Amino acid sequence: MKQIWHKAMHSTTFPLSVLLAALLTLTACASSPVVQLYDGPERAESDITRVRVPETLEILNINGQRPAGVNTLFSSGYKDLHLAPGEYQIVAFYKEIWEPDTTSSHVVVRSEPVVFDIAGQPGSFFRLGYDTPSNLPDARELARNFSGWSEHVASSERRPTRPSGMTRPGLIGGLTTGATEPTAETVAPAASSSSSQADDVESLDMLKAWWSQASAEERRAFLRWVAE
Numbered sequence: 001m002k003q004i005w006h007k008a009m010h011s012t013t014f015p016l017s018v019l020l021a022a023l024l025t026l027t028a029c030a031s032s033p034v035v036q037l038y039d040g041p042e043r044a045e046s047d048i049t050r051v052r053v054p055e056t057l058e059i060l061n062i063n064g065q066r067p068a069g070v071n072t073l074f075s076s077g078y079k080d081l082h083l084a085p086g087e088y089q090i091v092a093f094y095k096e097i098w099e100p101d102t103t104s105s106h107v108v109v110r111s112e113p114v115v116f117d118i119a120g121q122p123g124s125f126f127r128l129g130y131d132t133p134s135n136l137p138d139a140r141e142l143a144r145n146f147s148g149w150s151e152h153v154a155s156s157e158r159r160p161t162r163p164s165g166m167t168r169p170g171l172i173g174g175l176t177t178g179a180t181e182p183t184a185e186t187v188a189p190a191a192s193s194s195s196s197q198a199d200d201v202e203s204l205d206m207l208k209a210w211w212s213q214a215s216a217e218e219r220r221a222f223l224r225w226v227a228e
Helices: 002-009 017-030 137-145 173-177 196-213 215-227
Strands: 034-036 049-054 057-062 078-083 086-098 107-110 114-120 125-129 149-152 158-160
Touching: 017 049, 049 086, 049 114, 086 137, 114 125, 114 149, 114 158
Parallel strands: 034 078, 049 125
Antiparallel strands: 049 078, 057 086, 086 107, 086 114, 125 149, 149 158
């Protein structure tokens, strides 16, 4: 695999299809269906909270942090996040590639982000979900006003998503500005949402997330507004 990649990178005549295949294979080899997002050595499943995220949900942040390894493509179809028990606000948006019957090119359908709330206990297992579309028109309709739920698997209890107040990064802008670059190895549980202090913490986390996604011009405009 390394030899193919090396040849592709140093050849102007190497077929693009082979280059893409090499890239996808490397990505698949590097992916893993489990992401540990707590400090210290690996814990037993009875001591952690597991959250299963389908690959069609792209995570922007968890409790205001952007952890590494949660958005790897071409894995097993999902990621299992292993978290310390506690409260979590997972901000994510729907993104799926569709191939229309009328053209040979693909279409990427993307929604705005929503918040999936998790109240994790030791040993609890959650799934993030939504009403899965069966075709491209259904996917576009889903993306226009995306919503979903977090499901506690043992009890089948579902908690609906809520608006995030955020805008997903652009398909190109996120790559050029580094807005989706991971910045955290672990994620700490949030404080209880029942207190005003927790509300302040959540608001601060959201502001930090917005700032991290803003362009240089947007940051300058915001600082000018604050100075007024």
